[in-house]
Amino acid sequence: MRAAYDAVEAAYAKAGHAPTWPVSLVVEPMPIMGATQSRAGRGHLIHVSLQAAESAMASGLIAHEMGHIVRTEAGHPSHDRTVHDRALARVTVPRAFARGFPRVARSAIGHVEDIYADDYAIPLMVGARSREFFGEWARNATRTAGDRWDEVFGALDIAFSIGNLDRHRLLEGDDPLRGLASDFAAGHGIRSLGELTTIYRDLPDPTSSEACEDLLAGLVRTVLGELRARPA
Numbered sequence: 001m002r003a004a005y006d007a008v009e010a011a012y013a014k015a016g017h018a019p020t021w022p023v024s025l026v027v028e029p030m031p032i033m034g035a036t037q038s039r040a041g042r043g044h045l046i047h048v049s050l051q052a053a054e055s056a057m058a059s060g061l062i063a064h065e066m067g068h069i070v071r072t073e074a075g076h077p078s079h080d081r082t083v084h085d086r087a088l089a090r091v092t093v094p095r096a097f098a099r100g101f102p103r104v105a106r107s108a109i110g111h112v113e114d115i116y117a118d119d120y121a122i123p124l125m126v127g128a129r130s131r132e133f134f135g136e137w138a139r140n141a142t143r144t145a146g147d148r149w150d151e152v153f154g155a156l157d158i159a160f161s162i163g164n165l166d167r168h169r170l171l172e173g174d175d176p177l178r179g180l181a182s183d184f185a186a187g188h189g190i191r192s193l194g195e196l197t198t199i200y201r202d203l204p205d206p207t208s209s210e211a212c213e214d215l216l217a218g219l220v221r222t223v224l225g226e227l228r229a230r231p232a
């Protein structure tokens with residue numbers, strides 16, 4: 001883990017993006033692959049799951065978390081909680097969706113943060129290995145079965161994975177994954193899969209707080225529209 005971390009830090013430093021706040025890393029059992037907690041000026045704590053630490057993707061995961069660290073230190077609007085909260089406050093959620101909606105909206109916004117983190121991680125460290133990783137992620141999501149919430153979570157995962165690969169030109173135009181994605185959309189009556197994929201693929205950078213807030217509000221409205229269009 002030490003060697004993997006050092007290799008990631010060296011690659012970021014070489015590109016002029018070394019973190020300036022102290023970084024610690026802990027490996028522990030957790031239900032997700034990894035996460036990073038940051039406290040302004042104090043430092044970052046990268047959490048790596050046991051499962052990820054033992055996998056071939058450990059350095060890819062650290063590179064991804066390092067992308068979040070660089071965005072956080074730079075004060076990038078995508079990683080600014082106040083921008084997220086302002087965007088969410090602009091969207092009126094009908095009472096029938098009020099309980100579940102914050103979680104799906106946070107997932108949609110979390111994917112935006114991940115795209116901006118991977119704008120560093122993919123070119124600097126992960127490269128074409130992203131194909132297998134996000135391909136698997138999207139394929140799993142196309143097997144989503146469940147209620148309308150599950151279907152929208154699945155659509156977001158597919159849109160994010162394919163949008164991210166397309167952003168880095170890592171997916172062929174005729175890749176079978178595209179067919180699986182459109183079959184999922186057709187089979188589950190998801191209207192906005194193409195729109196969501198395009199939002200993730202084309203996220204602008206640089207961007208301002210205002211533009212990012214607008215974009216997130218639009219994204220969250222699209223997600224709400226998709227939920228509302230589905231039978232209960």
Ligand SMILES: [Zn+2]
Pocket residue numbers: 064065068113114117
């Ligand atoms: Zn992430």
